[in-house]
Structure formats: structure tokens, C-alpha cells
Amino acid sequence: MKILVVMGTRPEAIKLAPVVDALRRRKGLRTYVCATAQHRELLDQALALFGLKPDFDLDLMRAGQTPGAVAGRVTRSLGPLLGRLRPDMVVVQGDTTTAAAAALCAARRGIPVAHVEAGLRSFDFADPCPEELNRVLIDSIASLAFPPTPAARANLAREKPGGRLVIMTGNTVVDALRSAEGGKAPGRRPSREVLITLHRREIHGKPLRRIYKTLLELVRRHENLSFVYPVHPNPLILKTAKRLLRHPRIRLLAPQPYPDFLALLKRCLFVVTDSGGVQEEAVCLGKPVLVVREKTERPEVLSSGAGRLVGLDPQKLSFWTGRLLKDAALRRRMSRVRNPYGDGRASRRVAAGIAHWFGAGPKPGDWEP
Numbered sequence: 013m014k015i016l017v018v019m020g021t022r023p024e025a026i027k028l029a030p031v032v033d034a035l036r037r038r039k040g041l042r043t044y045v046c047a048t049a050q051h052r053e054l055l056d057q058a059l060a061l062f063g064l065k066p067d068f069d070l071d072l073m074r075a076g077q078t079p080g081a082v083a084g085r086v087t088r089s090l091g092p093l094l095g096r097l098r099p100d101m102v103v104v105q106g107d108t109t110t111a112a113a114a115a116l117c118a119a120r121r122g123i124p125v126a127h128v129e130a131g132l133r134s135f136d137f138a139d140p141c142p143e144e145l146n147r148v149l150i151d152s153i154a155s156l157a158f159p160p161t162p163a164a165r166a167n168l169a170r171e172k173p174g175g176r177l178v179i180m181t182g183n184t185v186v187d188a189l190r191s192a193e194g195g196k197a198p199g200r201r202p203s204r205e206v207l208i209t210l211h212r213r214e215i216h217g218k219p220l221r222r223i224y225k226t227l228l229e230l231v232r233r234h235e236n237l238s239f240v241y242p243v244h245p246n247p248l249i250l251k252t253a254k255r256l257l258r259h260p261r262i263r264l265l266a267p268q269p270y271p272d273f274l275a276l277l278k279r280c281l282f283v284v285t286d287s288g289g290v291q292e293e294a295v296c297l298g299k300p301v302l303v304v305r306e307k308t309e310r311p312e313v314l315s316s317g318a319g320r321l322v323g324l325d326p327q328k329l330s331f332w333t334g335r336l337l338k339d340a341a342l343r344r345r346m347s348r349v350r351n352p353y354g355d356g357r358a359s360r361r362v363a364a365g366i367a368h369w370f371g372a373g374p375k376p377g378d379w380e381p
């Protein structure tokens with residue numbers, strides 16, 4: 013059986029690398045990797061780290077690209093590839109435009125789709141956009157759905173109770189971070205270091221400028237506070253960050269190799285982020301996390317006690333940063349949480365689920381949180 017795993021961005025490479033590894037360990041499955049390179053630089057950094065060489069590279073990234081244009085290019089390039097390769101299944105992960113366009117392309121040709129990290133919902137097509145649309149579309153198409161958590165599984169059951177194979181696996185991010193530990197955080201450790209990652213479409217423009225001004229006020233107000241911020245290479249983000257975040261205790265870094273980023277996450281007091289993957293990793297590593305989003309599709313971050321949703325409101329961000337800096341007991345409480353994301357065996361369950369779908373092997377059991 014030929015399996016084609018399609019990925020386009022850094023988080024997809026990180027979360028799919030252990031899946032590709034698990035698939036390649038199974039007899040009877042021949043696994044190919046197709047990179048759309050929706051985000052060239054960040055994808056390549058993650059692929060290199062996991063030693064993943066794409067069998068097909070569509071090299072689709074263009075300056076100033078929109079999700080619609082990416083979807084069009086994926087469809088145009090992937091269609092002919094599916095025609096030539098004739099895979100028996102296409103595997104996608106998460107909620108990117110690459111994943112949605114690849115799922116559609118496969119479904120149009122009658123090729124079954126497997127969705128890793130299925131069932132996440134913010135219940136608002138506008139936030140995050142286009143990710144929520146992408147997830148709903150992929151889940152309505154997928155023949156195999158791998159929700160990471162009970163909440164995600166429940167979302168799938170509500171929307172489409174039958175007609176496909178559903179296995180709750182845990183999140184493959186746990187597998188990825190276990191295999192990438194041992195990195196080195198850049199620079200010396202400042203006394204009170206807070207890690208920042210901010211890049212989502214929803215905050216571009218005015219909200220981002222307001223958040224940056226708040227970070228600047230915070231670092232001026234708290235003498236021993238330092239921010240470390242690996243900045244997303246998107247020019248809209250990078251230019252604004254360089255212009256507004258000028259302070260000796262704000263360190264702007266290039267995107268860090270995954271193990272070094274994890275080392276930064278382990279070293280910091282807490283993290284301020286709008287990234288989905290970073291929220292999950294923070295919870296897994298026992299770091300308090302302030303989520304700069306109005307809505308979340310990751311309720312476990314809040315229900316575990318590790319995270320607070322501060323939205324795009326500068327006052328809330330300021331309040332919670334101040335509290336976390338002052339209140340060591342609160343930090344401890346937010347750090348001592350049970351990992352809601354899995355046991356590090358999610359990728360094996362995905363591979364076993366796919367093998368089972370083709371009649372090779374028993375149905376793997378769900379992950380039990």
C-alpha cells in the first residue's frame with residue numbers, strides 16, 4: 013500500500029515526522045513524503061532536524077501569498093502528482109491550507125484521507141481563519157480521523173457520528189518533543205526570562221502593535237524582566253518587531269531549531285504565545301502559558317490549569333504577566349499539571365490505525381488519558 017504524507021509548514025513537519033517514522037517501520041506500507049513548502053524556510057529547518065527528505069517537493073511558497081493562492085497552487089501541483097503516484101491513502105495533519113487543499117484533491121480522486129490531530133474546534137470560522145474552516149473541511153472528508161484528546165473526539169462524534177474509523181491517539185507533538193530534547197537555549201539565562209512567540213494572522217496590524225507596546229511597557233516597569241522572542245520570518249511581523257521592540261532586555265532571535273526552542277521553553281519562567289503547538293508544548297513541559305487569542309480550539313490548555321486566555325486585550329496581558337512575575341505560588345500551581353496530550357505513542361497508534369484500515373493488524377486501542 014502506498015501512503016502519501018503531505019506537509020507544508022513547520023508545525024506539520026514537527027508533528028508528522030514521528031508519524032512518518034512509525035509508518036516506515038510497518039511492513040506492507042510504502043510511505044512517501046510530499047512537501048508543498050507553503051512556508052519554505054521554517055519547513056526546511058524542521059525537516060532537516062528530523063532527517064526527513066521529501067520524496068516530492070512542490071516548492072510553492074511565494075512572497076505575499078494568501079491562503080486562497082496557496083490552496084490554488086497546492087491543487088494544481090498535487091493533482092498531477094496523485095495521478096502519477098496513485099497512492100492508496102493521503103495523510104494530512106492539523107488545519108493548514110496545505111492540509112485542506114491536499115485532502116480535497118485526494119477526495120476528488122477517490123483516495124481515502126487520514127487526518128492527524130482531527131476534531132479541534134474553535135466554533136468560529138472567523139477565528140482562527142482559515143484554520144477553523146480547514147479543520148471542518150478535512151474532518152468532513154476524512155475516512156480515518158485521529159483526534160488527540162477526548163474533547164476533539166467528542167466534537168467529531170457530534171458532527172458525524174459514524175461512517176469512518178476514529179482512534180483517539182494523543183497528540184503527536186508529545187512524540188516529537190520527546191525525540192527532540194537535549195537542545196541548547198541561546199545565550200546566558202537572564203534572571204527572569206519570559207518567552208514570546210506571536211505570529212498569527214488575527215493579530216497582524218493594530219493588535220500586534222498594541223501588544224508590542226504593552227511588552228515594552230512591561231519590560232520598562234519590571235526591572236529584572238527579560239523577554240526572548242524568536243520572531244516569525246513573515247515580513248509583516250519581523251518589520252514591526254524590529255521597529256517597536258527596541259530594548260536591551262528584549263532579545264529578538266531568528267527562528268530557533270526545534271530542540272533549542274524547547275530548551276528555551278524549559279528555561280523560561282512562563283510563555284506568552286498565540287501558537288497552537290507552543291501552547292501544547294508548554295503544557296507538556298509544565299510551563300505556565302498566557303494565550304494571546306480570543307478563542308481557543310485547545311480547551312485542555314485552560315482546563316489543565318496551565319494556561320490563561322488573555323485575548324488581544326493589552327490590559328489583560330499586562331495584568332497576568334505582572335501576576336505571574338510576582339506570584340511564585342501561582343506559577344507553581346500552573347506548572348504542576350497532568351499532561352492532557354498523550355503518552356508519546358500517538359504516532360504508533362496512527363500507523364497501526366492506518367495498517368488496520370488496510371486489513372493488516374488489529375485496531376489499536378484509544379489512548380486513555
Ligand code: UDP
Nearest residue numbers: 023026242267268269270273287288289290
Ligand atoms: N518552534 C520552533 N522554533 C521557533 C519557534 C517555534 O521550532 O523558533 C516550533 C514550536 O516548538 C512548535 C511549532 O514551531 O512546535 C509551532 O509553530 P507555529 O507557531 O508556526 O504554528 P502553530 O503551532 O501555531 O500552528
